[in-house]
Amino acid sequence: MSVTIYVSKDSSAVSLGADRVAKAIMKEAAQRGVSLNLIRNGSRGMYALEPLVEVVTAKGRIAYGPVQVADVAGLFHAHFETGGNHALALGLTEELPYFKRQQRLTFARVGLTDPLSLDDYRQHGGYRGLSNALKIAQADIVKAVTDSGLRGRGGAAFPTGIKWNTVLNTSSDQKYIICNADEGDSGTFSDRMVMEGDPFVLIEGMTIAGLAVGATQGYIYLRVEYPHAHSALNRAIATAYQAGYLGDNLQGSGKKFDLEVRLGAGAYVCGEETSLMESLEGKRGLVRFKPPLPAISGLFGKPTVVNNVISLASVPIILDKGGEYYRDFGLGRSRGTLPMQLAGNIKHPGLVEVAFGMTLRELLYDFGGGSASGRPIRAVQVGGPLGAYLPESQFDTALDYEAFAANWTVLGHGGVVAFDDTANMAAMARYNMEFCAIESCGKCTPCRIGSTRGMEVMDEIIKGHDLAKNIPLLRDLCNTLLNGSLCALGGMTPYPVLSALNHFPEDFGIQDTANAA
């Protein structure tokens, strides 16, 4: 009887040697005459345990990890293919506390299924949402999404249903659905994991969005830094076309939706929706003035829905189980789940999808296990390179858009980067200004010039030159960026810079904290 074994093909798992482990397992199995069916799945998101090898047994999937090539012979010797005991045996994957304590809605299939198998996708609830969407009126699809309380997971947290409703109610001969897959925020990788680990869920979500608003063309704007996701998406799209899930006649309904992946070219600012559309049109990625809103005049001047990968990938389950089902997770105005990404100096990095409401501290210590270095966690940047640094005194903030906003911090796309006490926060603030200078599109003056001036002022501060003049200058500059920039790049770079200054003034050479304010 053939044994089924899973080894992740997620690019982070591959970066730790998963391809070599998969190859070694096949080789060893052939030598021993063991019949194996090896499936390359997405990652379960427990990166401390990758490369993770899972064996299907009568009791469930048993995990072994982290496995290196040198461990493979020993695993066979211990008969891991029948769930045999071994030093790397972890027990049932789904009983591992890191995994069991999560509420996986958007990531329900990631790590579970073969990402490129349409049959596997359908057997695990895939395309039920589309099937429901094909039976109801456009306004009812939008209503389900509105009722779910889903807000844009890219970072801006704008209610998805409201955006869709605007596009639905704007008449036009052509409308577009754009998936913003330019996941440029450092410390984030949930979009990548979905695209590599469950690409059909994104295709289904975009198709539902197209039906809802009357758009027949979709584009996935994918960052060029994600070659594995590119290949997975293209293969899944080809399969979806063959099976009638894309094209001129969706499942015999007579409805049409076409989908294409377009690659970005290494510009962070193209994650801003108007810059992204300029780029899709074949231009420099300069930010546009708003209004007009993209929902009214977007790509090629047509009404356009621009949603993040996670927002769109959350749509199928909402259409499958209903808006109420999704809304029952979370709290306040933050409904459903948020896939958090633990990164940086953290012992157990990975993907943690939980309902809104858990505290940052629980995430850092109960899931993350504290710092990787064993030293105290000093600062945590949440929400990517434009997110604030939180000091220990703010670790009890609940993961909730409003609770974060109340602290002058942002939840953003759910990236969490931990720093231990060796981090120099003035150096980080300088880096944040430098990043803004490198990535500024140049259209507005505060961002284009302010970021370079910010870098220069930080250099002076780091040298300890004339702090009485330079600290107020930095604050004044941040104020200009904050209030005068055209988009979030210049407008939010002050979040990390000022939070570093406010919470860690000693790194800026300010001993008396009263003077830091």
Add this chain to the structure above:
Amino acid sequence: MSYSGATQLTIQNIAAGLKDKPGALLPILHAIQNELGYIPPDSVPDIADALNLSRAEVHGVISFYHYFRDTPPGKKTVQLCRAESCQAMGGKQLEAHVKNRLGIDYHETTADGQFSLEPVYCLGNCACSPAMQIGDEIYGRVSAATFDAAVSAIGESA
């Protein structure tokens, strides 16, 4: 580097094949860079012709995007992540080691034409920081030793 007739033909064919796509310029530039490793400055008039754009518009797009390059890269491009998560895990020290070992700075190519070094702001491998990519191969939890091993392995197979 001269702009040979064969290269020009390649570029004209790529442009002719993709020019009718909506927003065709980026797909064309990607296809050229995939084929040649870079976008020859001499090809700008041909690209502009195909799309009925000015040369300034095409040049403006090429120069806007960090990924597009107008000089030939080394045999392998090392993309080293400079972003926060990698910095939190010793990315700065790794960066110093990589530059020292290759003897080049960012945006440069080694004298033997073997490696180009480019900074990257996130490879989405933040759970395994510090991260880098060499050619198509992604590496996680990179140390000075693993970098040296990867570079030596590539050098020996070249």
